Amino acid sequence: MRRLLTESGRDPATFPIAKRVYVLVDDDADRARREMDDALASIYGARIPAIEAAAVTGTAADCVRGAQEVLDAGAELVLFTCVRDPAEQMERLAAEVIPRLEPTAG
Structure with a gap:
């Protein structure tokens, strides 16, 4: 984009540059992936592998890695969109994911 x-x-x-990131933090990474895939299929009316692959799911550590990749790719603002239990997910993001992200040089 910058080029x-x-x-x-x-x-x-x-x-x-901002990026929406569908996110689901769960101690069971496989369950998180399945739930995310189902949620995105419901949102978009079909399974769209490219969108499913871009979602950030799994344990807190998995979500830190995924969100960090978005920041490292150049996003200056990340908009987390929770697909399950927004209050609980936002608490987990605030406590377990966001504090572990490293800002990148723009």
Whole structure:
């Protein structure tokens, strides 16, 4: 994205990059993946492997790795979208995932 902005004569610093991330933190990583796949199929009306592959699921450590990849790819703002029990998921994100993320240089 930043390359395309530069090529079109726009200053990449004036174009913040955000990414929505579907997330499900669960101590059972396989269950999290299955529930995420089912939730996304329900949201989009079909199974879409590319979207399922981009979701961040699993244990807190798995979710830290997945979210960190999004940050490392250049996202300056990550919008976590929970697909199950939003209150519990937001608590887990706040306690177990977000504090372990490392900001990256833009």
